[in-house]
Amino acid sequence: MTTIEHTGIEHDQRAVLFGDGKVGSFFSAVADWATSTDHKKIGRLYAGFGMLALIGVAVIGALLGLERTNANGYVLPEDSILQLFQLHRVGLVFWVAIPLTLGAAVAIVPMQVGARAIAFARLALTGFYAWLAGAVLTIVALAGNGGIGGGNAQMVDLFLAAHGLMILGIAATAGCVATTVLTSRAPGMTMRRVPFFSWSALVQALALLVALPVMFGVLIYLFVDARNAQLVFGGPLGIGNWIGLFFDTPVVYIYAIPVAGLLAEAMPVAFGRRHPMRQVVFAGLALIGVAALTGATLQNDFATTFNGDGSSVIKHLVVLAFFVALPLLGGVITLATAAMVAKPSGDAKPSIRVISPLIFGLLGTLMLVLGMIGGVLVDLSDLELAGTVFGEAATVFVTFAAALGGLGALIMWAPKLWGMQIPEKKVLPLALLGTLATVLAAGPHYVAGFTGQDGETGVYMGDGASSALNGIVLVGYALMVLTVLGVVGAIATSRGKGDQNANPWCAHTIEWSTTSPAPADNFAAMPTVKSAEPELDQTPEGSPS
Amino acid sequence: MTLALPAGPSPAPRRQIFVGTALAGLAGTMMMGGMLAVWALIRQRAVDAGERFPVKFIIPEVATNVMLITIFALCLFAQWAVYSARRGDRSHTGLALGVVLVLGIAFINAQAFVYTQMEMPLAGSGYATMFYAITGTMVAIVIAGLVYTVVAAFRSLGGRDREYEVISAHAMYWYFTAAAYAALWFLVYVTK
Numbered sequence: 095m096t097t098i099e100h101t102g103i104e105h106d107q108r109a110v111l112f113g114d115g116k117v118g119s120f121f122s123a124v125a126d127w128a129t130s131t132d133h134k135k136i137g138r139l140y141a142g143f144g145m146l147a148l149i150g151v152a153v154i155g156a157l158l159g160l161e162r163t164n165a166n167g168y169v170l171p172e173d174s175i176l177q178l179f180q181l182h183r184v185g186l187v188f189w190v191a192i193p194l195t196l197g198a199a200v201a202i203v204p205m206q207v208g209a210r211a212i213a214f215a216r217l218a219l220t221g222f223y224a225w226l227a228g229a230v231l232t233i234v235a236l237a238g239n240g241g242i243g244g245g246n247a248q249m250v251d252l253f254l255a256a257h258g259l260m261i262l263g264i265a266a267t268a269g270c271v272a273t274t275v276l277t278s279r280a281p282g283m284t285m286r287r288v289p290f291f292s293w294s295a296l297v298q299a300l301a302l303l304v305a306l307p308v309m310f311g312v313l314i315y316l317f318v319d320a321r322n323a324q325l326v327f328g329g330p331l332g333i334g335n336w337i338g339l340f341f342d343t344p345v346v347y348i349y350a351i352p353v354a355g356l357l358a359e360a361m362p363v364a365f366g367r368r369h370p371m372r373q374v375v376f377a378g379l380a381l382i383g384v385a386a387l388t389g390a391t392l393q394n395d396f397a398t399t400f401n402g403d404g405s406s407v408i409k410h411l412v413v414l415a416f417f418v419a420l421p422l423l424g425g426v427i428t429l430a431t432a433a434m435v436a437k438p439s440g441d442a443k444p445s446i447r448v449i450s451p452l453i454f455g456l457l458g459t460l461m462l463v464l465g466m467i468g469g470v471l472v473d474l475s476d477l478e479l480a481g482t483v484f485g486e487a488a489t490v491f492v493t494f495a496a497a498l499g500g501l502g503a504l505i506m507w508a509p510k511l512w513g514m515q516i517p518e519k520k521v522l523p524l525a526l527l528g529t530l531a532t533v534l535a536a537g538p539h540y541v542a543g544f545t546g547q548d549g550e551t552g553v554y555m556g557d558g559a560s561s562a563l564n565g566i567v568l569v570g571y572a573l574m575v576l577t578v579l580g581v582v583g584a585i586a587t588s589r590g591k592g593d594q595n596a597n598p599w600c601a602h603t604i605e606w607s608t609t610s611p612a613p614a615d616n617f618a619a620m621p622t623v624k625s626a627e628p629e630l631d632q633t634p635e636g637s638p639s
Numbered sequence: 640m641t642l643a644l645p646a647g648p649s650p651a652p653r654r655q656i657f658v659g660t661a662l663a664g665l666a667g668t669m670m671m672g673g674m675l676a677v678w679a680l681i682r683q684r685a686v687d688a689g690e691r692f693p694v695k696f697i698i699p700e701v702a703t704n705v706m707l708i709t710i711f712a713l714c715l716f717a718q719w720a721v722y723s724a725r726r727g728d729r730s731h732t733g734l735a736l737g738v739v740l741v742l743g744i745a746f747i748n749a750q751a752f753v754y755t756q757m758e759m760p761l762a763g764s765g766y767a768t769m770f771y772a773i774t775g776t777m778v779a780i781v782i783a784g785l786v787y788t789v790v791a792a793f794r795s796l797g798g799r800d801r802e803y804e805v806i807s808a809h810a811m812y813w814y815f816t817a818a819a820y821a822a823l824w825f826l827v828y829v830t831k
Contacts, residue, residue, distance in 0.1 A: 270659075309673075
């Protein structure tokens with residue numbers, strides 16, 4: 095069990111150490127955040143750096159889009175394109191999708207399940223620093239001509255080691271989240287009563303623990319091979335063949351599972367009623383997690399053609415259905431069950447409150463499903479989409495969906511994290527803008543994929559038609575930068591305002607019974623849970639009959 | 640008049656260290672499983688190409704077999720520590736953990752013996768890089784287990800002997816390690 099108890103004395107000690115002036119307060123606050131074992135701060139550190147990275151990655155995406163608009167040469171320095179391509183792909187997955195969703199999970203899940211702290215809080219904080227150090231070292235390695243196909247041997251080694259460090263950090267934090275859900279739930283909260291978002295975080299954490307260690311093992315081989323014989327794994331050029339699948343569909347689905355959890359969480363809140371199909375939602379979210387098996391088995395060839403003989407087609411279709419279509423089914427189930435919440439029961443007409451977390455969750459899940467559909471289509475050989483930008487677009491759909499989910503979760507639980515509800519007039523347009531950005535950043539490449547635009551070499555020499563489509567992609571990335579800046583601005587300008595209402599959304603789960611913001615140990619008095627919607631039970635219309 | 644009672648303490652987390660160790664074991668199993676799967680794949684490619692795998696080096700099998708026996712014996716002593724801790728028998732808990740420590744060091748010593756006997760340069764061949772990568776990872780897992788043993792021993796001998804959860808979790812870690820080595824032994828040292 096944890097030995098960490100938050101007493102408030104730590105803050106006083108820092109005040110003595112740094113003084114009470116403005117500079118002292120600043121350093122005191124920095125020290126407080128840098129060393130805090132409060133899961134709400136660790137989660138926001140993850141998410142904060144995830145948002146920063148999203149801006150950077152979107153800028154790189156825009157630069158690559160600009161490069162692709164020029165059919166007659168290079169806009170960017172020719173020898174930097176391969177590194178930018180890798181920065182973009184690694185960034186989308188390891189710096190944006192994972193930290194935003196995992197950070198939201200770290201910040202929110204312990205509160206949701208009624209725990210006073212995250213399990214192994216110091217390990218979670220260490221995991222954050224390991225991830226951050228790995229991310230920085232990856233940038234250094236790519237800037238120094240490392241990475242896949244890199245010409246600087248030491249920087250290639252650094253690239254591999256940095257990825258290992260990121261995986262260690264992410265796996266450590268995921269382990270903390272999973273342990274919290276499995277061991278630290280409030281009295282009465284059985285696994286069937288775990289909130290949807292926490293369930294999705296548990297599925298994601300387990301999926302990460304299943305898939306990423308396999309990548310870590312392969313990285314060990316690659317690292318030793320790159321430093322020595324380079325006879326087995328192909329040296330720097332061979333790295334992509336072994337770890338590329340972790341940056342591609344269907345493995346990337348596991349990075350976006352919490353966006354579906356957010357939708358399942360927000361839908362009953364928006365309609366003010368209980369979810370009628372809880373177990374089906376659990377199953378749907380778990381099905382998305384099946385994508386982890388792709389990483390665990392290093393399976394990256396799902397090419398299926400309908401031109402072969404019957405047994406061959408069936409064999410390939412079975413593999414495709416298990417690894418790629420099952421997660422898609424999970425996404426569709428989550429959407430369908432969300433629709434069931436809106437279904438009228440009896441004579442009562444459902445009334446909906448259009449709240450921003452719902453829009454983030456709904457549109458984010460739609461983007462996820464669009465990416466998953468792309469993931470299926472790219473494997474149908476007869477469509478000849480493999481090797482085109484179509485696959486890249488599917489990854490962008492999924493990772494941006496994860497980003498929308500992470501941002502939506504931070505907005506929903508802002509009252510508990512910052513003590514204020516961000517005005518809906520500020521964030522509702524941002525949900526729509528973020529979705530538009532996703533559609534524009536990825537959608538045109540779905541079209542360009544059918545025209546055969548090359549997507550894997552990192553060298554972009556498009557024709558006139560694809561130049562126009564790539565111009566739209568550039569606009570999409572620019573809009574994503576605006577979305578993130580908008581969310582950051584909305585959080586910054588809303589602080590200190592609002593009514594400090596404990597449950598401004600009239601949400602149903604246990605964390606809304608504590609004060610806003612939540613205290614360091616989450617609950618002044620530990621509540622007992624008697625249903626999956628304990629807060630709804632307190633209202634006249636929600637009383638169990 | 641009824642006076643409200645103050646809220647009681649929050650419930651103790653349910654076997655947090657045990658579950659955390661199980662998840663670490665899951666991650667470790669996936670890592671070793673992935674490495675062994677890649678080993679099997681590369682080996683199959685070499686065999687299909689008509690090459691010998693390993694190329695020319697002789698593996699001292701007696702030492703590797705002793706390592707297997709050592710790691711299983713180690714599990715036995717780790718379980719003895721659990722048995723003793725549950726009975727509140729501090730001296731036997733400490734003794735069992737001490738033997739675990741010695742056997743773990745013996746395992747690493749045997750691995751070093753295998754390396755010296757094989758006299759295989761790291762950069763000499765693709766087989767060598769793979770061999771050192773996978774066996775080196777196994778040694779790292781054993782070293783992590785030894786650190787776990789030291790931590791468990793300190794907690795137990797430091798007076799927290801009633802909290803035997805950490806001793807149980809520690810034993811489970813060694814079960815995972817033994818399973819991982821058994822698979823490695825079969826694929827790398829027996830099947831070759």
